[in-house]
Amino acid sequence: MFNADAKIIQRMCPLLQRVMIVDAHPAGAKLVGDLMRDIARSQIWVAETNEKALRLAGSYDPHVIFVEMGPAPLDGIAFTRQLRRSHIAARYVPVIMVTGQATAAGILGARDAGVHEFLRKPFTLKDLLRRLEAVTLRQRDWVEAVNYVGPDRRRFNSGDYQGALKRRSDSRATPDSERLAQALKILRSAIAAVNADPMQAMRAMQAQVGELRKCGMSVADLKLTTAAIDFGQHLDAIEKKGAPYDGAELEAKAATLLAYMPKDAEAFAA
16 A cells, blocks of 8 residues: 655655646646646646647656546547557656546556556545556556557556456566566567558567567576577568568567467467
8 A cells, every 4th residue: 555655755756757747628737737746846748639748748758647538639548559659758658547437448448558557536645646656666567569568457556447357467476487478479469460560560579579588588598598689680680671571481580489488378469
């Protein structure tokens, strides 16, 4: 549970200096902005539409983004999905979705778009501080797949979500074997998607090379580490040439890595 003492707030403050609020309603934006100024003396930028929000995020690289779920002309779920798939530095920034209509479908939609936390209105200062602590001091692993980009959904922590956990492993830290299996599943799905979505497939494959190198080093598996490095060099070479990429060639080049796939691994649906 969140302990709203001065030491925790002091630790959070350096990570909350630049705040962007995406809200079409001035009153809502002012409320969050005033609270953030009181908590961390944050600089505040406000956007009323998805388009303006993306421009501001690219220009100011905020530390955290608050976004309303809707309604039009603002779509918080669509904005988050666009942000995660963009090329700006802020694509990794924690996103806290704020709404007065916290339905199960809305919460899951926000999670699947890449939102870090969900904050239902009306909220208390303690509610806000709990979400801020989660995104600054308890950061989650990043998942770079083809159909999903964002924080690890297995660690989603909405105070409003009371549904079942997605996997049995949701309650514990990701061990090396689980991290390896996830990276290989994403790699396999990215290779299959090189024709349909070459840009994101390439980005997903490159991200998994890094994960697989870490796994290989963590378990002292020289073969795995070397295979990851070799595949990464191949990706660098073909990316310079640009799309289209040869899926069959990529699968052949990744064969040594994919051989580490657990036989009972379920299809990855990120």
